[in-house]
Amino acid sequence: MELNEKIDILADVFDCDAGEIKPEIRLDEIGWDSMTMLSVIAMVKTRFNKKIAGVQIREFKTVQDILNVME
Amino acid sequence: MAIKGTVENVAIVGMACAVPADCRDNVDFAKRFGQEQMAKFEKMVGVRERRIAANGDTTADLAHAAAVRLKETGCWNEQDVDAVLFVTQTPNHVLPSTACELQMRLGIKRDVVAYDINLGCSGFVYGVLSSASLLQMQGIHKVLLLGGDTISKLTAEDDASSAPLFGDAGFATLLSRSDGAVPIHYSFMSDGAGAGAILAEHGGRLAMDGMDVFNFTINEVPDLIKEQMSQCGISADQVDYLVLHQANRFVLKQIAMATGFDMKKIPVSMDRFGNTSSASIPMTLCDLKDSNPDMGMKKIVMSGFGVGLSWGTLLMDFDFSKCNGIVME
Numbered sequence: 001m002e003l004n005e006k007i008d009i010l011a012d013v014f015d016c017d018a019g020e021i022k023p024e025i026r027l028d029e030i031g032w033d034s035m036t037m038l039s040v041i042a043m044v045k046t047r048f049n050k051k052i053a054g055v056q057i058r059e060f061k062t063v064q065d066i067l068n069v070m071e
Numbered sequence: 072m073a074i075k076g077t078v079e080n081v082a083i084v085g086m087a088c089a090v091p092a093d094c095r096d097n098v099d100f101a102k103r104f105g106q107e108q109m110a111k112f113e114k115m116v117g118v119r120e121r122r123i124a125a126n127g128d129t130t131a132d133l134a135h136a137a138a139v140r141l142k143e144t145g146c147w148n149e150q151d152v153d154a155v156l157f158v159t160q161t162p163n164h165v166l167p168s169t170a171c172e173l174q175m176r177l178g179i180k181r182d183v184v185a186y187d188i189n190l191g192c193s194g195f196v197y198g199v200l201s202s203a204s205l206l207q208m209q210g211i212h213k214v215l216l217l218g219g220d221t222i223s224k225l226t227a228e229d230d231a232s233s234a235p236l237f238g239d240a241g242f243a244t245l246l247s248r249s250d251g252a253v254p255i256h257y258s259f260m261s262d263g264a265g266a267g268a269i270l271a272e273h274g275g276r277l278a279m280d281g282m283d284v285f286n287f288t289i290n291e292v293p294d295l296i297k298e299q300m301s302q303c304g305i306s307a308d309q310v311d312y313l314v315l316h317q318a319n320r321f322v323l324k325q326i327a328m329a330t331g332f333d334m335k336k337i338p339v340s341m342d343r344f345g346n347t348s349s350a351s352i353p354m355t356l357c358d359l360k361d362s363n364p365d366m367g368m369k370k371i372v373m374s375g376f377g378v379g380l381s382w383g384t385l386l387m388d389f390d391f392s393k394c395n396g397i398v399m400e
Contacts, residue, residue, distance in 0.1 A: 034232065035115050035321075038285050042325050045289050054282030 006070045009047065010063065013039045023064040030063075044069055073258040073295060075302065078203040082249035083389065085146035088242045088357045089136035089219075089398040090122040090344060100235045103228075112235060117320025121238030121345030124221045128400070130161045131169050131176075133241025133350075134217040136400040138177055141243045144395050149177070153211040154184035156201055158194035158218030158349045160378065161225065162187055165273070173217055184211065191269075192316045192377025194218055194349030195242070196385050200257055202246040216244040220348035225277040233277055236319065238345025241400075242353035253388040258299045260291070265380035284377065288322055292376045293329035299384045300372065307331040310386075311369035312359070316376055317341035317351040326374075351375075360394035367392050 004018075011018040014030050021030070037057050044050050048070055060066060097119060101109040113119060124133070134157065141147065155177075157170035170185040184205065190197050195218065202214040219241030226233040268283040296313070300306065307313075313332045315323055317340055327334050340351070340358040347354050352373050360366055371389045376382035 033111075034281055035111055037282060038115075038321060041282065041285060042289060042321070046325075046328065051286060051290060054280055054286065057282060 001070065003067070006067055009043060009070070010066060013043055021063055023062065023067055025063045027060060027062060027065075040066055073260045073298065075258045075299075076256075078255045078257065080248055080250050080252055081203045081206050081255060082247055082252040083199070083244055083393060084247045084249070085141045085144060085245035085393050085395065086242070086353055086357060087137045087140040087395040087398065088240060088350060088354050089133045089140070089400045090238070090240045090354075091124045091128060091133070092399045093123050093125060094120055095123050096120050097235065104231045104235075108231065109235070115319070115321050116236060117339065117342050118236060118238075118345045120343050121235075122240065123223045124239040128221070129163050130159050130219045130221045130239070130241055131157070131163050131173055133219050133221070133239065133400055134243060135173060135176055135241075136398050137219075137241050137243035138173070138215065138217055140395055140398050141245060142177075146245045147213060147215055149179050152179050152183060152213050152215045154202070154205050154214040155179060156186065156188060156198055156214060156216050156218075158188045158190055158198040158216070159220055160189065160191040160194075160271075160348060161220045161222065170217070179215070188218075190379065190381055191220060191348045192318065192351070193375035193379065193381040193383050195352040196257075196373055196375040196383040197259070197381070198244070198349075199246065199255070199385060200259065200383065203255065206246060206248050212248050214246045216246060218242055219350040222277065222346075222348050225271050227276050230276070232281055233279060236346050238341075238347050240344060240347035240350035240354050242350045244353060256299060256303050256386040257383065258295050259383040260295060260381070262380045268380060269378040285322065287380055288318065288376055289325050289329065292374060292382055293326050295382060295384050296326070296330050296372060296374055299386050303386055305370075305386065307336070309370065310336065310372050312371045313337050314352055314355050314371055314373045316374065317344075317346050317355060318377065319346065354397065356389070356391070357394045357397050360391045361396055363391070
């Protein structure tokens with residue numbers, strides 16, 4: 001999947017414009033709370049059939065951390 | 072692999088629920104946790120209101136009110152119940168078993184089996200399994216399956232993830248031997264490795280790791296439901312309703328997507344009653360009947376999942392005419 005497609009998916013999850021989502025952006029700048037974490041876990045499971053553990057997602061700091069599991 | 076099988080000659084012949092009269096909306100929570108946070112919560116979790124038991128009121132009081140409602144319909148009396156089960160995570164005491172207290176309060180005869188089952192989110196489906204098992208034994212013809220939870224007594228008011236989520240409720244269900252009843256198909260699983268995901272120490276508050284619970288649910292529950300239907304040769308199109316433990320709306324949507332069910336087939340009661348733990352499935356069934364008074368026999372899949380970790384699924388023909396509403400206690 002191309003980067004711009006992943007960015008579009010994340011913009012949907014974070015309910016913001018795709019332009020606001022850049023790999024180096026810190027997650028706490030774009031609304032990184034427990035409900036968004038659940039949305040990311042669900043999206044990765046549904047779109048990529050991958051499981052992210054609770055301890056793992058709490059370590060995520062930037063958008064790049066999410067992009068890394070969107071493979 | 073799950074514990075799987077079929078129960079024959081057993082039917083659910085009555086059901087009723089009870090909730091406290093005290094209804095709480097999200098206004099106070101919005102003041103405490105912030106308007107924006109609560110708006111997001113309401114949108115994703117789907118709880119607008121919940122019922123909260125008064126300080127002195129117990130889960131047993133709610134189950135008692137539901138049992139009395141059920142008795143008024145004539146489906147049981149003090150002399151013909153052979154077993155009383157009480158499914159809860161919030162019993163009246165550490166000991167003795169609340170089922171014994173309810174046997175006494177309901178005036179049920181002493182030659183009766185009575186015990187508690189310590190399960191929450193999966194409690195109702197496990198209660199049906201236990202009742203059906205008892206009904207295979209000599210001398211047991213009717214089982215009064217009671218239960219519910221007052222989780223509000225385990226949540227701290229300033230806990231933004233738990234306090235707005237849970238509601239209090241009780242239920243009563245009568246299961247009976249019934250020759251020729253359509254078989255009930257079951258699948259059950261347990262995994263104590265996840266015990267820490269939802270936990271309350273003696274005298275302590277409920278602690279829940281939402282991520283771990285969510286991961287467990289989306290990774291395990293849809294597979295069990297699909298396995299159950301596949302084993303019975305039934306597709307989502309042939310099932311009238313998928314009645315899920317009311318964990319939260321987001322979870323229900325994920326399970327719907329993963330199992331191929333339209334959300335229209337997944338009834339919701341948590342919007343007005345919250346996550347009512349072991350009572351959530353009977354609450355949802357009675358609520359659905361209240362909205363559709365003429366509803367009769369339907370093919371349904373029920374699935375309870377959560378604390379334990381524990382999860383189970385029943386596929387059965389359920390007669391909605393046996394639902395007798397939700398009593399305001």
